[in-house]
Amino acid sequence: MPAISFQGVTKVYQGGQGPFRALDGVSFDIAEGEFFGLLGPNGAGKTTLISILAGLARATEGRVTVMGHDVVSDFAQARHALGIVPQELVFDPFFSVRETLRIQSGYFGVRHNDDWIDEVLAGLGLADKANANMRQLSGGMKRRVLVAQALVHRPPVIVLDEPTAGVDVELRQTLWQFVARLNQQGHTVLLTTHYLEEAEALCGRIAMLKRGQIVALDRTSNLLHAAGGSMLRFKTDDALPPALQARARVTGRIAQVSARDAADVEAVLAQLRAAGVRVEDLEIGRADLEDVFLAIMQGTATPAPAPRQEVPA
Numbered sequence: 298m299p300a301i302s303f304q305g306v307t308k309v310y311q312g313g314q315g316p317f318r319a320l321d322g323v324s325f326d327i328a329e330g331e332f333f334g335l336l337g338p339n340g341a342g343k344t345t346l347i348s349i350l351a352g353l354a355r356a357t358e359g360r361v362t363v364m365g366h367d368v369v370s371d372f373a374q375a376r377h378a379l380g381i382v383p384q385e386l387v388f389d390p391f392f393s394v395r396e397t398l399r400i401q402s403g404y405f406g407v408r409h410n411d412d413w414i415d416e417v418l419a420g421l422g423l424a425d426k427a428n429a430n431m432r433q434l435s436g437g438m439k440r441r442v443l444v445a446q447a448l449v450h451r452p453p454v455i456v457l458d459e460p461t462a463g464v465d466v467e468l469r470q471t472l473w474q475f476v477a478r479l480n481q482q483g484h485t486v487l488l489t490t491h492y493l494e495e496a497e498a499l500c501g502r503i504a505m506l507k508r509g510q511i512v513a514l515d516r517t518s519n520l521l522h523a524a525g526g527s528m529l530r531f532k533t534d535d536a537l538p539p540a541l542q543a544r545a546r547v548t549g550r551i552a553q554v555s556a557r558d559a560a561d562v563e564a565v566l567a568q569l570r571a572a573g574v575r576v577e578d579l580e581i582g583r584a585d586l587e588d589v590f591l592a593i594m595q596g597t598a599t600p601a602p603a604p605r606q607e608v609p610a
């Protein structure tokens with residue numbers, strides 16, 4: 298049984314300019330124990346998909362289950378299996394951190410869970426703030442409490458929606474260490490993020506969403522591999538020869554060209570030389586997830602083979 302299953306999920310919004318398909322037949326499964334990344338540019342439909350998963354929005358068509366529970370017909374069970382860390386901060390300022398977490402536990406019918414609350418507080422670097430009032434906390438500390446709140450009922454499936462937007466490096470590290478530990482203990486994690494290096498470091502598989510459709514879904518290592526092994530980056534004032542233009546990304550004076558392997562790197566350099574392109578500050582590096590992401594979003598890469606339902610190792 299998958300931890301999360303999206304089956305033909307379509308969402309049509311009725312807007313001023315007629316109906317708009319924010320999601321168009323999204324289907325994929327996330328297996329139990331996976332650390333899964335959902336990436337996409339602004340407006341791709343990530344928040345819409347997460348809202349449907351959380352039971353906050355209804356799919357126009359299709360079905361979503363969490364640990365086998367339908368998010369519509371079996372809402373309470375599905376919601377209980379989920380720990381969702383939302384983007385926005387909403388708290389009652391008069392309660393302490395511990396009270397806030399106890400109240401949240403109560404919503405899920407969980408009591409006498411102070412040992413777990415202590416573990417979560419320690420894991421998130423909040424142990425010394427347990428008795429502080431919410432209004433005394435900095436924005437970053439409040440964000441940690443938000444994560445703690447999502448975890449009080451020990452959900453098997455943890456959903457992090459842009460959890461590190463505008464968050465400092467220290468919190469990002471604390472958060473990732475803790476979430477990685479929970480994942481090792483068997484919790485399934487679904488992460489949406491704009492920080493591609495985070496997704497690359499943490500996620501075993503990644504789905505990329507573009508205009509409401511899944512355009513790539515594979516193991517992170519396969520996506521990186523499919524993008525071509527290397528990336529040449531250099532500065533130039535000259536126009537690239539047409540053959541290279543087609544596979545280059547140019548931003549101002551900076552050009553980036555992907556290459557499959559060392560022989561291909563040689564071939565690119567030879568083409569530049571033959572065309573008389575003057576190159577400065579040449580660097581040859583490994584393609585990273587950002588390269589993959591941009592290539593797929595711009596349609597210059599063959600995306601990884603159509604969504605595969607591959608069970609993680």
Ligand SMILES: Nc1ncnc2c1ncn2[C@@H]1O[C@H](COP(=O)(O)OP(=O)(O)OP(=O)(O)O)[C@@H](O)[C@H]1O
Pocket residue numbers: 310311312317319337338339340341342343344345346
């Ligand atoms: N309530 C709504 N009514 C009409 N259109 C909507 C509504 N909510 C979202 N949309 C549209 O659906 C599309 C997908 O939005 P969504 O918020 O899911 O994208 P996203 O991938 O989460 O983007 P971001 O990274 O900016 O958060 C967008 O074009 C958005 O304008």
